[in-house]
Amino acid sequence: MTVHQRDWQAFVTEGENGAVHMDLAVDGITCAACMGEIERGLKRLPGIQNARVNLTSQRLAVDWMEDQTGADEIVATLEKLGYAAHPFDPASQKERQDRTGKELLRSMAVAGFAGMNIMLLSVSVWSGNATDITPETRDFFHWLSALIALPTVAYSGRPFFRSAFRALTSGRLNMDVPIVIGVSLAVALSVIQTVQHHHHAYFESAVMLLFFLLIGRYLDHNMRGRTRSFAENIAALKAEVAARIGSDGDVREVPLSKISTGDLVLVSGGERVPVDGVVEAGRSEIDQSLVTGESALVPVTTGQRVYAGTMNGAGSLQVRVQAASGATLLDEVNRLLEAASQAKSKYVRIADRAARLYAPLVHGAAGLTFLGWLLAGMEWQPALVISISVLIITCPCALGLAVPAVQVVASGQLFKRGVLLNSGDAIERLSDIDTVLFDKTGTLTLAETELCAPLENDDETIVLAGRLALASRHPLSLALVKATGAMLPLPDVREISGAGIETRVNGEVLRLGSPQFCGVSLERVDHELGCYPGASLLAIQHGTRPVRILPFRQRLRPDARETVDQLRQLGLDVEILSGDTRAAVETCAQTLKVAAWQAGMKPAQKIEHLEQLQRQGRKVLMVGDGLNDAPALAGAHVSLSPVSAVHLSQAAADAVFLGDKLQPVVDAVRLSRRARAAIEQNLWISAWYNVIAVPIAVAGFVTPLMAAVAMSASSLAVTANALKLRWQDRRPDSDTVS
Amino acid sequence: MDVLIYLIPIALFLGGLGLGAFLWSLKNGQYDDLEGAKWRILDDDDLPGKKG
Numbered sequence: 103m104t105v106h107q108r109d110w111q112a113f114v115t116e117g118e119n120g121a122v123h124m125d126l127a128v129d130g131i132t133c134a135a136c137m138g139e140i141e142r143g144l145k146r147l148p149g150i151q152n153a154r155v156n157l158t159s160q161r162l163a164v165d166w167m168e169d170q171t172g173a174d175e176i177v178a179t180l181e182k183l184g185y186a187a188h189p190f191d192p193a194s195q196k197e198r199q200d201r202t203g204k205e206l207l208r209s210m211a212v213a214g215f216a217g218m219n220i221m222l223l224s225v226s227v228w229s230g231n232a233t234d235i236t237p238e239t240r241d242f243f244h245w246l247s248a249l250i251a252l253p254t255v256a257y258s259g260r261p262f263f264r265s266a267f268r269a270l271t272s273g274r275l276n277m278d279v280p281i282v283i284g285v286s287l288a289v290a291l292s293v294i295q296t297v298q299h300h301h302h303a304y305f306e307s308a309v310m311l312l313f314f315l316l317i318g319r320y321l322d323h324n325m326r327g328r329t330r331s332f333a334e335n336i337a338a339l340k341a342e343v344a345a346r347i348g349s350d351g352d353v354r355e356v357p358l359s360k361i362s363t364g365d366l367v368l369v370s371g372g373e374r375v376p377v378d379g380v381v382e383a384g385r386s387e388i389d390q391s392l393v394t395g396e397s398a399l400v401p402v403t404t405g406q407r408v409y410a411g412t413m414n415g416a417g418s419l420q421v422r423v424q425a426a427s428g429a430t431l432l433d434e435v436n437r438l439l440e441a442a443s444q445a446k447s448k449y450v451r452i453a454d455r456a457a458r459l460y461a462p463l464v465h466g467a468a469g470l471t472f473l474g475w476l477l478a479g480m481e482w483q484p485a486l487v488i489s490i491s492v493l494i495i496t497c498p499c500a501l502g503l504a505v506p507a508v509q510v511v512a513s514g515q516l517f518k519r520g521v522l523l524n525s526g527d528a529i530e531r532l533s534d535i536d537t538v539l540f541d542k543t544g545t546l547t548l549a550e551t552e553l554c555a556p557l558e559n560d561d562e563t564i565v566l567a568g569r570l571a572l573a574s575r576h577p578l579s580l581a582l583v584k585a586t587g588a589m590l591p592l593p594d595v596r597e598i599s600g601a602g603i604e605t606r607v608n609g610e611v612l613r614l615g616s617p618q619f620c621g622v623s624l625e626r627v628d629h630e631l632g633c634y635p636g637a638s639l640l641a642i643q644h645g646t647r648p649v650r651i652l653p654f655r656q657r658l659r660p661d662a663r664e665t666v667d668q669l670r671q672l673g674l675d676v677e678i679l680s681g682d683t684r685a686a687v688e689t690c691a692q693t694l695k696v697a698a699w700q701a702g703m704k705p706a707q708k709i710e711h712l713e714q715l716q717r718q719g720r721k722v723l724m725v726g727d728g729l730n731d732a733p734a735l736a737g738a739h740v741s742l743s744p745v746s747a748v749h750l751s752q753a754a755a756d757a758v759f760l761g762d763k764l765q766p767v768v769d770a771v772r773l774s775r776r777a778r779a780a781i782e783q784n785l786w787i788s789a790w791y792n793v794i795a796v797p798i799a800v801a802g803f804v805t806p807l808m809a810a811v812a813m814s815a816s817s818l819a820v821t822a823n824a825l826k827l828r829w830q831d832r833r834p835d836s837d838t839v840s
Numbered sequence: 841m842d843v844l845i846y847l848i849p850i851a852l853f854l855g856g857l858g859l860g861a862f863l864w865s866l867k868n869g870q871y872d873d874l875e876g877a878k879w880r881i882l883d884d885d886d887l888p889g890k891k892g
Contacts (some may be wrong), residue, residue: 134876137883215859
């Protein structure tokens with residue numbers, strides 16, 4: 103497509119045995135057949151040592167000998183097979199190995215196997231206690247259990263010890279603090295009881311507890327990892343590359359991470375501007391809607407600033423990359439973004455809130471038990487044993503699983519509906535919103551433009567104009583081509599940079615471009631804009647015939663109206679905040695029947711409005727895509743952003759949704775409300791478990807067997823309750839995203 | 841109860857073997873693509889007679 107060559111070297115890393123390695127994101131792998139097709143197709147190329155598709159992450163890993171095949175051929179082969187692929191920039195994916203996940207899985211395995219062995223010994227002791235076990239054998243079994251349990255706890259407990267230590271040093275309490283106290287005390291008490299030849303030890307409780315909690319932790323981690331890897335794929339497939347003009351004048355396409363300040367970058371017509379910088383040469387029109395929210399095109403020429411994420415029109419530009427200089431729009435957005443993220447009151451997760459309530463209660467109960475038994479005339483040692491057993495039985499096993507289990511199921515369901523979560527607690531926050539703020543451009547509307555009024559296709563001028571438009575990559579030309587269905591390009595087209603294109607048909611001049619280019623008076627332009635507020639105008643001049651003006655506007659997302667209606671039915675207030683002109687926003691708001699809307703908003707004003715709503719106690723969901731929305735996305739209670747959004751906004755949003763439809767917004771709100779209900783039920787299940795178990799423990803009747811059974815039963819109950827979400831969500835019309 | 845002298849080491853050894861096998865399979869990348877693995881079973885390409 104592009105004339106300049108692509109510099110694949112930046113994507114390739116050294117492999118084993120002199121081979122080179124490349125990871126690619128591949129679009130459209132949906133089944134086993136695709137997998138085999140890709141792998142077989144690539145292995146036919148010479149020098150390919152290994153090609154393996156990962157269906158879970160939709161990625162392809164290739165190793166090949168560089169002297170026999172080039173990276174170009176690999177991508178070309180994939181394209182021939184019908185799969186769009188783009189390599190990952192090795193610099194942008196630091197955590198490919200997923201160390202945390204592997205550590206959690208290893209810890210879980212160790213705890214699981216150790217737990218099984220200790221249980222084997224414990225069951226023997228429990229049955230022996232009821233029959234005829236000798237004290238020597240029992241002690242031997244207890245010592246053996248200690249031998250297995252102590253290293254296991256030290257190894258598998260590390261994630262919890264670390265987290266609890268971090269929380270305590272920063273003066274907070276999280277769920278891991280009571281877990282660590284419970285596990286440590288259980289092990290310590292068991293060692294003491296073993297030394298003193300007691301009938302019971304709690305080694306298996308401690309290890310099983312760790313095992314269950316690690317399952318929850320791993321599920322939680324996996325959920326986030328899956329979203330992240332998917333988001334990386336999308337980013338890679340968007341091919342964030344820039345065409346750098348070297349000192350010798352040759353153009354090479356390199357990944358964005360390799361571009362530095364001072365480089366000269368070529369932006370061809372119809373491409374997205376990859377960098378922030380100043381135009382050195384060329385004229386064009388820029389669609390800045392992603393940055394300012396304005397849908398009309400802005401002319402740029404030498405010396406003017408362009409921003410990353412904006413869409414270049416017809417002309418090609420040479421842009422000198424510049425770092426933020428302190429006075430640009432981007433700097434202002436960055437400053438507001440920082441302020442907004444800091445000002446946002448730290449949301450306390452439900453799990454942490456529960457821990458805050460729970461830890462003092464449980465530790466208080468254990469303390470009172472100790473004092474109570476002392477006052478009742480017991481020795482201090484048995485009293486301590488009972489109070490520790492209270493701690494063990496209340497140790498938050500179910501509580502540790504209550505929230506992650508639901509989050510995993512809910513995020514899986516959201517994933518199927520095309521919503522990718524950036525932050526783990528987004529589900530909780532989504533569930534308590536009462537107001538939705540929409541950005542207009544790019545969020546309620548799509549990036550494509552369409553004609554405001556349908557065309558009569560038998561009109562000769564329009565048909566010719568459509569054929570002429572084939573010569574240009576300007577967004578309005580593309581829309582005209584689509585509207586007329588033109589197929590045959592006209593010969594001898596001359597392009598007047600930044601103005602339009604012209605040719606001669608049967609001796610008559612045919613021009614397509616801005617109204618000025620076709621000699622339209624300003625009054626007529628004003629009149630047209632009066633009829634179609636906020637439209638972009640394209641003029642056609644055909645010989646001496648009257649000049650035609652075609653108004654274009656951005657297309658609303660296909661289900662925008664239904665979505666807004668459904669959001670209202672959910673009891674939410676809907677508002678539109680846009681940076682676009684008053685006229686354009688008004689038409690959009692009327693179509694969607696939204697009464698509350700504001701136009702011409704700067705990023706700071708959006709934030710201001712948001713804060714005003716939040717001061718009234720509103721919980722706001724912000725949906726936006728532009729650079730100008732980024733601060734508001736970061737400052738809102740929770741935020742969503744379409745996948746077409748600029749990078750900064752996607753990073754600031756709590757979740758990203760895929761596709762052309764807005765339906766995921768409604769789905770996200772509905773699902774999160776159901777998930778919230780399930781989380782609360784789970785917390786009640788854990789609470790009731792404690793209400794039943796604690797009195798038994800306080801009375802001193804708890805045996806290790808009871809602790810094991812109660813712990814497993816409550817964990818299973820909580821997990822089953824979370825899985826219920828999946829059954830509730832089975833609707834026949836569910837449109838899945840593969 | 842002398843039999844315990846044999847049985848307990850055997851039990852621990854078998855447990856350790858299981859753990860070792862799991863850690864090996866984890867390190868070997870067997871859990872990297874659970875989605876793909878279930879489809880690969882159906883792929884006949886690795887059968888020696890059907891090559892090419």
